[in-house]
Amino acid sequence: MGYEISLDLSWRELEGMDFPPYCSLSLIRDRYEIRLAEREVLLLPSRLPASEVASVLILRYLIGRSKRGYNPLGDWISIKETTGGRLFCSNFTRQAIRPLVERFGQDPDGLARILQGGFAGRRVEGADVAVEVGT
Template sequence: MAWMNLQPALAQARLAFAARDAQAMADNAAAAYRPETGEFTVAFLGDRYQVFYPGGGIKKIGAEREEPLEIQVVLLHYLGQAGPARPENRWISFKELPGGSIYTGPFTNRSILPLVGIFGNRPDELVRAGLLLGGKREQAGDVAVSIPVLPKIPLAFVLWPGDDEFPPSGNVLFDASAPRHLPTEDYAWLPGLALAKMKSLAGI
């Protein structure tokens, strides 16, 4: 989301979140909600986050520091925009998302290049990190693993390791239900957040 000013995006996300019915959001996002405290609990990349309604404050359970703005925005967008659709277990490319061609540049820079740069020559580490996040191997490319980034949003990371003639390459795939839960713009950079967590888990 480097091309966006995150503070206005966060402010807008909080307003939209506050305007929605809390229980409907919880049901659509597959998140727990406690009406007596106005508190959602959302799983995100192996951690649990508290999101407070209606103000939109966010805290990672067990952490003291304020969460990065990118994480706050994506959690509020997810709660505010997730629909009732469940994962279809069918993978699609970024270009198949609505308007995906518009954000191909940011998607490549924030998702594909980091995937190849971090794991292109370490495919086993990609799988290991994915499994640590509750993921599973997938039949795609030479090596692929999918992880549950959010309760209704899995992502698949696909690699073709390089050899003497060709450099490594990669791709990120999305469940066909993805457009019903987040705007395409968010999917341009969401894989980058997952890759940062996977890099940390892999000790790279």
């Protein structure tokens, strides 16, 4: 929990736009279905509800694509650079980043191995530890 306000604001913003009632997209290696009328983001093929973090990211992305003309370029950006990203950045850091630091802070290569194996990641040169995870 903790993303209720971001989710509600995102759903409201999508409702005010010319947006299809259903669509799907990929995030990392997972595929999601977005159901506007039901206010649901479902993980496919299981059709289980997506996590709040994934739901917020997906909804903000859709808003950006539809309203602000975002187009995926293959460039990485910080979550703070997304529209509305600063509003939920502290929650994202607490729920996503901090657990990774606590688990892999002393073993960054361990995280790299997991990403390379379980997520078909590719080691990237130019940083202490960097892995590119495909979609």
